[in-house]
Amino acid sequence: MKALVTGAGGFLGLYIVERLVARGDQVRAFCRGAYRRLEQLGVETVRGDVRRRGDLIAACRGVDVVFHTAAIAGIGGRWQDFYQTNVVGTRNVIEGCRQQGVGRLIYTSSPSVTFDAADQTGVDERAPYAQRFLAHYPRSKAIAEREVLAADGRGLLCCAIRPHLIWGPRDRHLIPRLLARAKAGRLRRVGAGKNLIDMTYVENAADAHLLAADALGPGSPAAGRAYFLSQGEPVNCWQWIDEILALAGLPAVRRSISAAAAYRLGWAFEAAYRALRLRAEPPMTRFLALQLSTSHYFDIRRAREDLGYQPRISTEDGMRRLADQLS
DSSP, X not given: OEEEEETXXXXXXXHHHHHHHHTTOEEEEEESSOOHHHHHHTOEEXXXXXXXXXXXXXXXXXXXXXXXXXXXXXXXXXXXXXXXXXXIHHHHXXXXXXXXXXXXXXXXXXXXXXXXXXXXXXXXXXXXXXXXXXXXXXXXXXXXXXXXXXXXXXXXXXXXXXXXXXXXXXXXXXXXXXXXXXXXXXXXXXXXXXXXXXXXXXXXHHHHHHHHHHHOSTTOTTTTEEEEEOOSSOEEHHHHXXXXXXXXXXXXXXXXXXXXXXXXXXXXXXXXXXXXXXXXXXXXXHHHHHHHHSOEEEOOHHIIIIIOOOOSSOHHHHHHHHHHHHO
């Protein structure tokens, strides 16, 4: 098949491109800049911006399937920026698919679309969207996911993949920020340190996207559905963080702050950053305080049954691969 990958130069997008190339598919990479790895892979590269509809309509020409991974993530910033990239950008992808007769659309979503400020223990896709969002990212992803799933039909088959905490080699966000905080002495355990979380090794997340594309077809149960994704086994959040720190030769987290205090601190930082019109991410927000202190892990049975998903790379193997990068 011929595939278009938006955000192809990003963390997950690049792994999806590599998996497609490895199995012999044609790939068109859509991104805003030049990436050496894409050049090495020899894929067709189109520069553009998901916020511009014309860019997406042109990029979708002659394509069988679109993997839409491009997005703005984060816990701070302006709503307008998240809305334009994550919502309007997704609408442009849908329109590009419609106008160019693309048959399949795989959307990279997030489990945070269902996070309602409380523990999520083994929940499945019946969990409703959150009633109140404490950050722009999950709110924008929820709007976009709804629109992708609603677009399923009339020649376009759509599904959404919700990988939780993607990690692994070449990550430029989650792990680098974690290590930077630890090195600066600004990392604190939030809450009692007993919360369990799901996470997803990046190559497993890429595999799931390809499985979803292969599964989509007339009468497929995947059409119009969203899927939680993870390693299939939750871990203790703070023990896992300590393991990552150890791989980088850093000490374990020693200092802590209560969940309630972190939440209040997050509220204060959010208010201050709004008042000062600062675009940088606050060091703490209400959303981050809750994410770091609550349990959130998911039942991935639907992904196993409908897509044939099985984590190909175990958490232990993934950590060894991460260690090779950090050493």
